[in-house]
Amino acid sequence: MAIAERNASSAIQLLTVGLSKEQLTGLAQAFEYCKATHIPMDINLLGSGAIASATEAGSNVKPDLIVVGDPPNQLSLDEIAQTVRMTWPGVTIFSVTRKRSIYFRKRLVKNGFNDAFLYPLEAGALRRAIYVALNKLTGGVVKAYRAVRVADLRVGSTLPCKLAIYLPVNDKYVHFMNGDVEFTAAHVDKLKAHRIQTVYVEIDELASFYAYALTGAKQRDSAAKMSMSERRHRFEDAAREVLGGLFRAEIKLQLEDGQKIVDELFSIIKTYLLDFPSYELPQLILGAMGQPADSYTHPVNVATYGALFAMALEIGNPVDVAMAGLLHDLGEVDVAEEVVLKPVETRNEEETVLYQKHVQATLDLLQEHKLTLTGPVVKAIYQHHEEPEGGGYPTGTIKAGLSKEAQLLTIADRFDYATRWVPGQPVLFADELLDKFRKDMLERKSHMPADPELVKKILGLFPKGGT
């Protein structure tokens, strides 16, 4: 039933079960469209049908959307999934857990959740999923968006869909231009003037945008198979599908399962990362820069940057760098979240030691899952925090002992950290982001995080001005 058909008293009923205050705050904007009912994690309340006693209004409500938080220790998320699904068979139900040790997305979906999210890593994906759900529930009144590449827009062409822009300070999407209107140089100037490098398309218009963008890509290269935006989306979605199943170490995979995962990752890399016309190379890098850290953005970005650097410089194996990029930080699941989220310069000695263990933890996790990776991939993951002068970890290996793939992975990792958008920080142009990266890598007072000559070669890939 669309929201227009609802009367004033029948707003979207969002039921949250057992979410923390921080999680509720983080999702507050999505809740603006909903009448939110919050109940503590007492799963017996759900099963007994005593929900009425837990609602604000004191009357029985049928939820439209349910978000379930972390279970108490005596309950399993599987059982909660089954209970909530059996209580509300047709409702959209999401799981949001902070406990990486119990997060196994495929299993939770099989047990009844529509989707499952690891918080805060997947806060962005959760927010998008809630908006998509609200979009369906309200018949399109609530909009759900996805970011698309400005590089996919062609001056002089007629856009088939509306465009929106995101205002980070207000945390809001605002209308930019209508569909079926010519995209002009004036629009480009307006975007540049406001330092906007990403525009947004409504989810239900995405297919028409992909078709439009592919037409443009084919005009430049008749062999193009998909636009940059579509390729990026599919890469992110595919990476999430595969990587989301790797956090739970208790799952004992067989050798063939591990091989299957590696094959899937290889196929994803080959299809979405390496199969593109050569002229797109700088655009692919520039297009990923300046975005907020979101969901699997970091491993996807590092894989993208690393592979593209390898291809552009003809150094190392791009596939190995990409594979290492996707997997290099998996071991962070074993590090306390508050340590992972802390900027490196603010960690104390104990926290630094704890964080540094993620390298070996990553390799241990990959071994547990029987992922049969090549030697260069394993070496790149192991060495991605090493430094040419021996000041890195875990072993302090100097440049002569570092593989090319490892060095590219190191640079790609730092490139993403230097060029991502951080909430609260000003939005920067590409040339400013590249300058930030240059200073981070070449103008340190102490140790060099990577080979300066390699860094300079990478900076040389970009046209002057970074455009």
Place this chain on the structure above:
Amino acid sequence: MFDKSTRVLVVDDMATMRKLVMKVCADLGFTDVQEAADGEKAWSIINNDPKPIGLVISDWNMPHLTGLDLLKRVRADKRYAGTPFLLVTAEAESSQVTDAVKAGVDNYIVKPFTAATLTEKLEAIHKKRGGAAAA
């Protein structure tokens, strides 16, 4: 379909799931639904209750005595060997269903399930048994 006066025993270590399944049974018209929190308690009810249990709906994964082991115990005792038995399995256990079939389960159902699915499974059991409850 089973006679609605059939005594049903719902076995699950999770109270909420027990209540949910009992509610589904009540919605299907069953008027005499008992519960047990694990296999051992279920066996005690089967053994000691004056009115025979006419249908067991049991979870698989439980402490003390699993659903599969309860099934084996029921099938091994001549007094109760013919009791209709439905195992409730989670997705992760569905690959073990062959063990349950070998042990003599009448049918299984994967949770989460709806009342309609449970009805189908019970009707299948009832039909397979020639339309008469064993108890």
